[in-house]
Amino acid sequence: MYTREYVEQMDGTHFPGKTFQDNVLKPVFDIQKKYYAKPFVQISKAHAVMLYEQRIITHKEAQDILQGLKKIEAMDMEKWEYNPSYEDLFFNIEHELENLVGKDIAGKLHIARSRNDIDICEFRMVLREKVLEVMKMLNIFRQVLLSLAGENTHTIMPAYTHTQPAQPSTLAHYFLAFHDSLARDFERFKKMLDTVNRSPLGAVAITTTGFPINRGRTSELLGFGGLVENSYDCIAGCDYLTECASVIMVMNTNLSKFMKDTLDFCSKEFNVFYLTDPYVQISSIMPQKRNPSSLEQTRPAVSKAIAEAKCVFDVLHNTPFGDIVDTEEQLQPHLYDSIKYTIRALKVLSSVFSTLKVNKDILLQRAHEGFITATELADVLVRDKGLSFRHSHKITGSIVRHMDKNNLKAKDLSPQIIASISEEILGYKIDMKAHEIERALDPINFVNVRSVTGGAAPSETQRMLENRIVALEGDGQALNEIIDKLKDKELKLDWEADSIINLQ
Known part of the structure; x- marks a missing residue:
């Protein structure tokens, strides 16, 4: 039974209680060391460089700090274990730096910075990297679709x-x-990336600082595209997360359709697409089966995303x-996992569709069935016979x-049938x-005459394809420029940092 005495005996009477350690602080520490150790050191280096340039710390202090950070950066922090003496990774690294350069x-x-602005900066740095990964994979799949379009400009099918x-x-x-829906997804990712790639550093706790820091300098050093200007917004605003989640959901909904x-x-029954052997599985009991398991396994990945x-x-x-913990370490990995599932889906789809075989004959055959060219017959009655569309629609129906x-x-339709029905109406x-x-x-004629902008005519689809x-x-070049700039x-x-360290 959970009584005060039992809980105090189990958890102790000082921070942090064992239950809190095991169920919150340790899991959070594991997330921090997996994702945020490197960004934390980068942020610290940029902050030290800026403090020195602003004459807030001396050259010797900057040298010692940057040398210490380089040593910490070389450590395998993912092997660190949670130590209840230090609340989180921030204090672990601070302790390591103290051991290297002294407490003073x-x-x-830590002049003019807080875990608040550091945390948000880490989240944004990791998220922008993951967004760039999914954008790169999205473009690969777009290229696969365009290749397929190029191979099938004359492949007639029922829409x-x-x-x-x-x-x-x-x-x-x-x-x-x-492809065009995915191209719009890419544009959404670009706009969202601009929102994510804004620096909150210098907001400190929430109101900035009395020290003469240069927020633009740390933003530049860390490859951000600019600042989240209002310091309250830096800490409180979380729409960069919801915007990212929205874009991911829109794209995966497109993929699911x-x-x-x-x-x-x-x-x-359709017999239109044929998946090659690497992407199908046989039944354990029915040897004739070719189960499209690659796609079946990918569908729940899209749903998970x-x-x-x-x-x-x-x-x-x-x-x-x-400033709320709801936005912090326990939430961020949900977006990372969403991106992970998205990339998995795009990789499988890219491979499957690169090797896809199309039953062009059956598609053409089905395009002859079911009177799906009836619209053109109605149009001919309007264009060539002078009828209103309402009359032609009624006759065709x-x-x-x-x-x-x-x-x-359809091949059995004769002039006599048209004459008889038109006379009746x-x-x-x-x-x-x-x-x-x-x-x-x-x-084939139905498709060829639909050469209006955006239409199905091969001449028009070829124009669209080339565009x-x-x-x-262009999207690929722009993406590579962003990636190269960050590197x-x-x-x-x-x-x-090395210039400051080596400066005599």
């Missing part, structure tokens, strides 16, 4: 609305449509606008019902020649 010198590093065959299109048109189509197309991102909203809604009732196919006969009917009901290839190359800033920070 080490204490100088579906309300899960029913609607009109002929091409597989290239379909792949380009999905595509995967639903893909798994349908892989079924024996959405769930982990949604967790951010579940935790943060209705919390105070201020009656023709389709007549053909279905009499088990006739209009009071006079529409004269259509057999070759006009055949052309109107030909799915997308150029845009993707350069990391090297520059080391150079600045």
Whole structure:
């Protein structure tokens, strides 16, 4: 029974209680050393450089601090074990620095900074790296889709609305449509990355400091794109997390819709997509089975990515606008896991679709079925026979019902049937020649005449494809520039620190 005496005996009477250690502080410490040890040291180096440049600490103090930080940076901090004498990784590293340079010198590093702004800075630095990883993988999958579109500009297929065959299109048109949703996802990631990549350093606890620090300098040294200017916002604002979660959820929702189509197309009934052997599993009892397990395993990864991102909203809604543990170490890994599942899904999809085989013959065959070219027949009656669209729609609908009732196919439609039905509806006969009917009901012609901007005609999909290839190359270059800039800033920070250390 949990009594005061029992709990005090188990937990002790001084901070931190064993229950608190085991269930909160140790798990948090494990998260910190896994993700934040390196960013913490980088932040500390940048802060020491800035303090020296602002003449807040002396050259000798800066030298000692930076030399000590270099030694700590070389340690394998992931092997550190939680020590209840120090509340978290912050105090562990501070203790190590004290051992190396003395308490007085080490204490100088904590001028004009707080765990508050350090923590937020760490979170933003780790998150931007992970966002860049998923953006890079997203572009790889976009390239795969564009390659498939290029191979299938003339692959005629039924397009579906309300899960029913609607009109002929091409597989290239379909792949380009999905690519474009992912291209918008990439743009959302870019905008979100700009929000994430803002420095909160210098906000200190929440109101800045009386010391003459240079917030822009630490921002520059750590590769940020600028500041979160308002110091209260630095500490209290958590919309960089919810914005990131939103973008991840939008993209994975797009992926989930595509995967639903893909798994349908892989079924024996559809018989459209054929996954190559590395991505299928056989049944343990039914030797004829080719189970698309790679995609089936990827589908829950997409769902997990959405769930982990949604967790951010579940935790943060209705919390105070201020410094709260809700936004801290126990929350951040949910976004990391969401990104991890997203990258896994994109990797599998990239491999599966790079090797995908398409049953082009059956797609063309199905484009001839079900009168899905009826819209073009109605359009011909308007363009060539002078009818209003309402009259042509009514006549075409009656023709389709007549053909279905009499088990006739599109190729069986004759001038006599059109003449009879049009006379019944209009009071006079529409004269259509057999070759006009055949052309109107030909799915290839249907696609070719739809050359309006964004249409399914091969000429138009080829134009769109070429534009997308150029845009993707630009996105790739922009992404590489961001990645290279961060690497350069990391090297520059080391150079600045070494310059101070080596200065005589």
